[in-house]
Amino acid sequence: MLKNKDKTNIPGGFLLSAGEASIKKPGRKDLALIYSKAEANIAGAFTTNKVKAAPVKLDMEKIKTGRGQAIIVNSGNANACTGRKGTHDAAETAALTAKNLKIKPALVYVCSTGVIGTLMPMERISSAIPELTSKLGQASLKDVASAIMTTDTFPKVIAKKIKIGNKTGTITGVCKGAGMIAPNMATMLCFILTDIAVEKRALSKALKDSVKKSFNRITIDGDMSTNDTALIMANGMLGNSEIKENSATYKIFKKALDEITHGLSMLIVKDGEGASKFIEIEVKSAVSEKEAERAAFAVADSSLVKTAVYGNDANWGRIMAALGHSGIEFYEDKTDIHIGGVQVTGRGVATGRDNDANRYLRNNREIKILINLNMGRASAKVLTCDLTEEYVRVNAEYRT
């Protein structure tokens, strides 16, 4: 049974379970089930990659109703590029889970993460589902977060308590990240659960807006996955009056949601494959937010910038070169660059303070790079990590 301290962050009415189906190497949890006692409102955000995994296509269909009650997730196999058999397997996983839970299959969502192009071991999954169902309530948030890990090195959970009227509700996010993280979410699975009642449209808008400035502003290696999914379930067990768009309670709810998605984004980047440093790139005074975002991503995705940070080298010339090929409107001789508190570039030329910036890089693991374009009023922040030998090793050996 769960200890009290493990229970307290699970929102009211949700039961969790985690199990093994030998999809990953034996001895590691690779299956998780999230179940709400009551049918819930549900909203989702999905990969924009044209190649979508079978479960993603399934969930995108189901979510049109805005209703759900369970999510079954596996790690170790992405069920992507698996053709008709893959589509069938995802549907069957939902159907089997629904049967065991005695709910409608339409209320069960399926998520997968792992290797692409390999058929799911359906026999092992099918046999694991009854036990997974019967053990509902025995797993902690951390157990679920661990079961969905691939190359992640630690489980990722963030919970918040907020007051809605005179009641205290819970919002909790569980996610996995690690590789293939790029704009538009990548191999990221995120499940946000809340006992607060939120109207369908408001829930969908809150998730979409929140994802835009969190999960869609992180990048590990510029690759975007076939599987990323963020789902939010609101089961209303708190008994508050349903939150609607543009209300005062919506703002409170949205703020807490943003803290969770931003916090989880930071955890994903900190756990980037092989990362030794966390990097925040802020572009200020751009002509539009879109240009600021584009510039920040160009710098964040530059292998040369990322290896320079890894090597503690304040090589701001590489930042300028990345800005130069980003396609945004800017002038070299208007641009200032700061690494940590150290201004290394003033109006496009060296300030001579590279040594101070090198020292800052050597002494810190959380690196801030600020680029001031001195053009307009828009800004954007993107989170990334450095590029290390370990990234190469992790990805060269992923399937072996």
Added chain:
Amino acid sequence: MLKNKDKTNIPGGFLLSAGEASIKKPGRKDLALIYSKAEANIAGAFTTNKVKAAPVKLDMEKIKTGRGQAIIVNSGNANACTGRKGTHDAAETAALTAKNLKIKPALVYVCSTGVIGTLMPMERISSAIPELTSKLGQASLKDVASAIMTTDTFPKVIAKKIKIGNKTGTITGVCKGAGMIAPNMATMLCFILTDIAVEKRALSKALKDSVKKSFNRITIDGDMSTNDTALIMANGMLGNSEIKENSATYKIFKKALDEITHGLSMLIVKDGEGASKFIEIEVKSAVSEKEAERAAFAVADSSLVKTAVYGNDANWGRIMAALGHSGIEFYEDKTDIHIGGVQVTGRGVATGRDNDANRYLRNNREIKILINLNMGRASAKVLTCDLTEEYVRVNAEYRT
């Protein structure tokens, strides 16, 4: 003096020189001079990065006349992001060289490659120019190719002899590459010299068309530099009647030029920073050449694909994921992927031949990946290399 075998590939009327100005670490050549006894027609292709090095801006102005007689090149310092002083230094380098050669400064082109954001050591360069000039004729093509190297591990020269009428002319290309290689040329310097007389407009068109399918179809790390320049000088010393566009001799000339630019492109990729494997990515049956090129670059720039090749892992799922976020029109269930001669994906799903493909990867250093979209009739090839721990090391330590 040069031995005969070193001389034979230098086109008629060209004299070379290489020297040291301690721009790189002492003891390594870092300055080269190319001089034509007669004024020549000249054409150029330059970086499309918005941040352009001072010499690039200078050369782009000069080349409007289509005339030139000398090129002075340094390695070790890019003279980029160096503000007004940098612009002045590039102009002064041209002026000093012109004075020593007793020609007009407008006929002297300047190229730089190396670290960005550091002022040129003008005193050392100025004092090196007289000796560099006086030693003209003593350097080989290999000496020049070596003097312009940065992280390159070998000098890059290709020469061709072709018959124009009853005369045999020479076209020779010298280049450097290594890092920051991406579409639109990157930190690539390339000098092509010929004694064949080619009309200005024809020379410019031939270079532009040739660069488009060679240097603009290679990528090492997706970064594009501030300095890339390709210059071609045709001094007419062969005495043939000037080659004009759309003539029979134009075709012969263009064919030889294409062989040189394609050959040099291959050498650049083979010498990619830390590369252990050379990768050719061909996308076939796309709806347009532009889409084929875009798809091939998306795969070529995927860190996940590059590390998989390094790890001898036929992880074609990563290729599909890269295609999926490339933005091109395609269907997963129409796509075939071949690694070497091994078809790993048929109509979007596994063929079960990954082990054969893994063996091909293990046993070969020149890897061919063929993607058939089965959509239209257009195709494109892009050259790249794998991503290794050594790439990270080279770039983490570049300035130290």
